[in-house]
Amino acid sequence: MEIASANHEKSGPITRGLAWLEIMLGKFKAKVIEVARKTKTVGQEDPRRIIHSLKVGLAITLVSLFYYFEPLYDGFGVSAMWAVLTVVVVFEFTVGATLGRGLNRGLATLLAGALGFGAHHLASLSGEKGEPILLGLFVFLLAAAVTFVRFFPRMKARYDYGLLIFILTFCLISVSGYRDDEVLDMAQRRLSTILIGSAISVLICIFICPVWAGDNLHNLVANNMEKLGSFLEGFASEYFKKSGNGESKEKKTFLLGYKTVLNSKHSEESLANFARWEPPHGPFRFHHPWKHYQKIGSLSRHCAYRIEAINGYLNSEIQTPPEIRSKIEEGCTKMSTECGKALKELASSIKTMTRPSSAETHIANSKTAAKNLKSLLKTGMWEDIDLLEVIPAATIASLLVDVVTCTEKIAESVDELASLAHFKSMDPIISPEQPKLHQETTQPSSSIDKLHHVITIDGSPPDCPGKEHPLAPMTV
Amino acid sequence: MEIASANHEKSGPITRGLAWLEIMLGKFKAKVIEVARKTKTVGQEDPRRIIHSLKVGLAITLVSLFYYFEPLYDGFGVSAMWAVLTVVVVFEFTVGATLGRGLNRGLATLLAGALGFGAHHLASLSGEKGEPILLGLFVFLLAAAVTFVRFFPRMKARYDYGLLIFILTFCLISVSGYRDDEVLDMAQRRLSTILIGSAISVLICIFICPVWAGDNLHNLVANNMEKLGSFLEGFASEYFKKSGNGESKEKKTFLLGYKTVLNSKHSEESLANFARWEPPHGPFRFHHPWKHYQKIGSLSRHCAYRIEAINGYLNSEIQTPPEIRSKIEEGCTKMSTECGKALKELASSIKTMTRPSSAETHIANSKTAAKNLKSLLKTGMWEDIDLLEVIPAATIASLLVDVVTCTEKIAESVDELASLAHFKSMDPIISPEQPKLHQETTQPSSSIDKLHHVITIDGSPPDCPGKEHPLAPMTV
Numbered sequence: 009m010e011i012a013s014a015n016h017e018k019s020g021p022i023t024r025g026l027a028w029l030e031i032m033l034g035k036f037k038a039k040v041i042e043v044a045r046k047t048k049t050v051g052q053e054d055p056r057r058i059i060h061s062l063k064v065g066l067a068i069t070l071v072s073l074f075y076y077f078e079p080l081y082d083g084f085g086v087s088a089m090w091a092v093l094t095v096v097v098v099f100e101f102t103v104g105a106t107l108g109r110g111l112n113r114g115l116a117t118l119l120a121g122a123l124g125f126g127a128h129h130l131a132s133l134s135g136e137k138g139e140p141i142l143l144g145l146f147v148f149l150l151a152a153a154v155t156f157v158r159f160f161p162r163m164k165a166r167y168d169y170g171l172l173i174f175i176l177t178f179c180l181i182s183v184s185g186y187r188d189d190e191v192l193d194m195a196q197r198r199l200s201t202i203l204i205g206s207a208i209s210v211l212i213c214i215f216i217c218p219v220w221a222g223d224n225l226h227n228l229v230a231n232n233m234e235k236l237g238s239f240l241e242g243f244a245s246e247y248f249k250k251s252g253n254g255e256s257k258e259k260k261t262f263l264l265g266y267k268t269v270l271n272s273k274h275s276e277e278s279l280a281n282f283a284r285w286e287p288p289h290g291p292f293r294f295h296h297p298w299k300h301y302q303k304i305g306s307l308s309r310h311c312a313y314r315i316e317a318i319n320g321y322l323n324s325e326i327q328t329p330p331e332i333r334s335k336i337e338e339g340c341t342k343m344s345t346e347c348g349k350a351l352k353e354l355a356s357s358i359k360t361m362t363r364p365s366s367a368e369t370h371i372a373n374s375k376t377a378a379k380n381l382k383s384l385l386k387t388g389m390w391e392d393i394d395l396l397e398v399i400p401a402a403t404i405a406s407l408l409v410d411v412v413t414c415t416e417k418i419a420e421s422v423d424e425l426a427s428l429a430h431f432k433s434m435d436p437i438i439s440p441e442q443p444k445l446h447q448e449t450t451q452p453s454s455s456i457d458k459l460h461h462v463i464t465i466d467g468s469p470p471d472c473p474g475k476e477h478p479l480a481p482m483t484v
Numbered sequence: 485m486e487i488a489s490a491n492h493e494k495s496g497p498i499t500r501g502l503a504w505l506e507i508m509l510g511k512f513k514a515k516v517i518e519v520a521r522k523t524k525t526v527g528q529e530d531p532r533r534i535i536h537s538l539k540v541g542l543a544i545t546l547v548s549l550f551y552y553f554e555p556l557y558d559g560f561g562v563s564a565m566w567a568v569l570t571v572v573v574v575f576e577f578t579v580g581a582t583l584g585r586g587l588n589r590g591l592a593t594l595l596a597g598a599l600g601f602g603a604h605h606l607a608s609l610s611g612e613k614g615e616p617i618l619l620g621l622f623v624f625l626l627a628a629a630v631t632f633v634r635f636f637p638r639m640k641a642r643y644d645y646g647l648l649i650f651i652l653t654f655c656l657i658s659v660s661g662y663r664d665d666e667v668l669d670m671a672q673r674r675l676s677t678i679l680i681g682s683a684i685s686v687l688i689c690i691f692i693c694p695v696w697a698g699d700n701l702h703n704l705v706a707n708n709m710e711k712l713g714s715f716l717e718g719f720a721s722e723y724f725k726k727s728g729n730g731e732s733k734e735k736k737t738f739l740l741g742y743k744t745v746l747n748s749k750h751s752e753e754s755l756a757n758f759a760r761w762e763p764p765h766g767p768f769r770f771h772h773p774w775k776h777y778q779k780i781g782s783l784s785r786h787c788a789y790r791i792e793a794i795n796g797y798l799n800s801e802i803q804t805p806p807e808i809r810s811k812i813e814e815g816c817t818k819m820s821t822e823c824g825k826a827l828k829e830l831a832s833s834i835k836t837m838t839r840p841s842s843a844e845t846h847i848a849n850s851k852t853a854a855k856n857l858k859s860l861l862k863t864g865m866w867e868d869i870d871l872l873e874v875i876p877a878a879t880i881a882s883l884l885v886d887v888v889t890c891t892e893k894i895a896e897s898v899d900e901l902a903s904l905a906h907f908k909s910m911d912p913i914i915s916p917e918q919p920k921l922h923q924e925t926t927q928p929s930s931s932i933d934k935l936h937h938v939i940t941i942d943g944s945p946p947d948c949p950g951k952e953h954p955l956a957p958m959t960v
Contacts, residue, residue, distance in 0.1 A: 016534045022575045024814070043699045046636065047632075050632075050634075050635050050636055054635075057635045060631065061627075061628040061629070061631040062628050062630040063629060064631040064651075065623070065624040065625065065627040065628030065631070066624070068623055068624070068655055069620050069623055069624045069627070069649070072619075072620065072623055072655060072659045072772045075660070075662050076616040076619075076620070077663065086660075087801050089656055089660065091650075092655050092656060092659065093656070096651050096652045096654070096655065097648070107757060110656075125693070137737060140552040143548075143552075144548065144552070146544050147541075147544055147545055147548055148541040148542065148544070148545045149541065149543040151537075151540050151542030151545070151572075152537040152538050152540060153537070153546045155540040155541070156523075156526070156527075156533060156534065156537040156538065157538040159526050159530075160522065160526055168669075170574065172573070175540075175544070175572050176568070176572045176573070177568060179544055179548060179568050179572065180565055180568060180569070183551045183568065184551065184562075184565065185546045186551050187551065187673050248779055270748045270785075270789070271747070271750070273857075274747075274749075274750040298837075309746075309791075313746070313789045313792045314793055314796075316789045317789060317790055317793040317883065318787075319887070320790075327575045371596055382872050385871040385872040385875065386870055386871070387504065394861075394862055395861040395862070395874070395878070396858050396862045399612040399861065399878045399879075399882050400882065401866070401880040402871070402874075402875045402878050402879065402882075403878065403879045404873075404879075405875070406876065406879040407879070409792065410793070420917060446604065
């Protein structure tokens with residue numbers, strides 16, 4: 009390339025053209041590599057996306073068989089088009105979304121078809137001149153009314169697509185009826201092709217590597233709690249042992265995991281709406297309390313807001329001097345790590361769908377730590393201190409006490425979920441006061457996904473409950 | 485009703501039937517009243533919803549004229565159906581969303597139609613037996629590939645609908661081609677009806693009471709800042725003057741306004757995506773920096789997280805005794821109200837699209853207050869105190885200092901927006917040090933909406949900057 013540009017001035021138009029071509033090819037190559045890299049990332053982030061794409065391709069290819077096979081085509085003719093259209097529009101990533109759209113589309117077509125046929129019949133009674141006017145009026149009124157209904161929050165959440173299809177079908181049937189006298193025949197063919205399209209989508213979606221919205225919601229809520237737990241477990245050592253500043257930056261990635269929790273409301277909401285369309289699957293029965301996950305999610309977010317405020321003090325300008333920090337270190341460390349453990353325990357209890365066994369102990373521990381810290385603050389070893397320097401540490405302590413309250417609420421909410429969803433309970437002989445034993449019961453529980461194992465090993469190593477003891481007899 | 489149930493036992497089946505009917509009618513009536521009430525609420529919340537519904541009705545009625553008028557129908561025939569379908573599917577609440585969908589649909593139909601025709605031609609070369617196989621392969625590959633592309637975050641944000649229509653049209657054209665030899669004719673008719681449908685939707689959407697996504701985003705971001713401002717202005721008096729607990733509950737509604745800010749990310753994102761499709765309108769030119777609103781929104785949310793933590797202390801169990809509270813009262817009140825004023829000023833500066841004039845002063849004031857509070861804390865009038873009791877107040881003070889930092893960042897970001905979007909600047913003669921004069925310049929500025937006036941009067945009364953003086957000479 010360098011040689012090419014050096015010779016640039018001397019060379020003829022052909023050489024220049026070749027150089028230009030080379031540059032363009034280089035750019036094109038870079039672009040292709042970038043797209044390939046992105047494609048790889050998107051696929052690696054969630055390999056189910058690749059499978060989903062292949063499933064969509066399969067469903068559309070299947071439904072286009074209507075065109076290729078004589079006997080099928082003779083039955084439906086051009087209406088076969090509606091089957092293709094339905095598959096493209098109905099096939100979504102999760103089973104719940106696909107089912108929701110399919111049912112919405114099918115039901116709305118049925119109802120609107122019947123109503124449209126009625127409107128067509130009614131209008132045709134009013135003579136040749138009155139018919140288009142009456143039809144126009146019907147269409148206007150229905151379209152305006154149903155469009156308004158789409159603004160109702162409840163309708164929007166579950167039936168938005170159905171309402172859209174309702175308007176569509178009503179207009180098509182009632183208006184086409186003006187020209188085509190075989191409306192009933194047309195409506196019936198349209199309905200059956202739509203039903204076939206929906207059925208193919210739903211079947212492929214359910215029976216080939218299904219992606220359940222319920223599973224996703226279940227895991228999302230549990231993972232979010234785990235992220236909060238990771239922060240809390242890691243926070244204390246990050247804040248109090250700030251010696252090697254160089255390597256701490258690398259470590260910080262796990263401290264930022266909680267950030268995604270802050271904005272998780274929208275995805276939780278839509279997943280809960282989809283999940284309600286889903287049939288029983290895996291460990292989830294009919295009427296699984298999907299709504300309740302939103303409650304837990306909301307409590308987790310409240311905890312995340314406090315953590316966000318705490319995180320601000322990790323890099324605060326005013327640093328509390330080490331001698332003051334060390335006074336509250338034990339209390340804060342205990343609160344933070346115990347809450348973190350409790351949250352992780354609760355998360356894994358959701359994941360394995362077993363009643364949380366040791367979370368109560370951890371919360372009790374963190375509450376004791378909070379109490380001890382309070383009395384430590386009260387005892388007044390605090391003369392001759394610079395209040396300004398104490399404040400950052402005091403704020404963190406105070407926010408951690410809030411986090412303890414949040415964690416307690418989350419635990420209550422998970423307990424509610426456990427009874428609503430009939431979580432399996434652990435062996436009742438083992439009391440929560442025996443951390444060594446409890447550990448053994450948590451480990452071999454029926455783990456529904458591999459993630460759980462990784463977490464149990466990474467997050468709270470088997471000897472963790474034992475490690476608490478050296479801290480316990482101390483003042484905090 | 486009571487009489488009916490009292491006579492229940494003695495009466496015959498007819499009376500019982502009547503009583504049952506009466507109850508059912510009562511229930512039905514209650515249901516109708518509830519739906520009517522909800523309808524009223526939905527309409528009152530945003531009257532533009534009613535207009536939107538009527539607009540949709542009008543657009544569909546207009547497009548169904550294709551069926552009623554002989555000359556129009558002769559041109560398009562059954563394809564007129566696609567125009568109706570397009571209007572129903574494309575017409576969205578905001579201009580940006582409608583334009584985005586219309587353009588996506590039009591362009592995708594054009595491209596996919598051409599590609600589908602090419603595929604059909606290519607397949608037809610391979611003989612009668614090879615054609616369906618080759619077509620099936622094309623459809624499978626394209627559907628799978630495009631479905632995968634829909635997972636790319638950038639594509640999803642702007643072209644999701646276009647990609648869907650791309651698959652749809654490609655399949656319809658290439659597969660229908662197998663049966664219908666007039667594919668080109670069909671594709672052309674489909675394209676033109678879709679263009680007509682899109683054009684009618686877009687025109688009605690733009691020219692009859694348009695709802696601009698850009699306007700909505702602009703106001704959403706400004707209103708969110710205003711809500712934070714309201715909290716901060718009201719917080720200090722709520723926290724420090726907690727005498728009449730009875731009436732404070734009513735007042736608290738304005739203290740909870742900030743809660744909606746916490747979860748505003750999703751709506752800001754989608755509005756920003758829609759706004760980018762919109763042509764210049766009102767005060768917004770081409771390439772208005774819509775992306776920048778998301779940045780301001782994100783900073784506002786960070787401020788809201790701190791406020792959420794502060795709000796937790798309004799009803800905290802541990803109450804700092806009044807004598808300690810009163811020491812920090814002035815500092816905290818000043819920080820809080822000055823930040824509140826700055827945020828409201830910034831919000832109204834966005835609303836009126838004028839450069840913020842006095843926000844800097846307010847922020848400077850709040851920073852001074854923070855500094856003074858810090859030195860007050862340092863001077864050590866704090867012997868013989870119960871640190872535990874101080875902590876809630878200290879935490880609030882500390883979080884308020886964070887809020888000051890957040891507000892400063894928001895102000896910087898609004899300044900950036902002001903230069904990016906060429907906000908009008910105020911009369912440069914009036915320096916920000918003259919609050920009395922500044923007030924007069926803010927008032928008559930070209931207010932683009934009535935809300936601004938209400939806010940200026942309600943939120944920061946004209947004599948407000950004067951009111952600061954009594955506080956200024958004090959220690960804080």
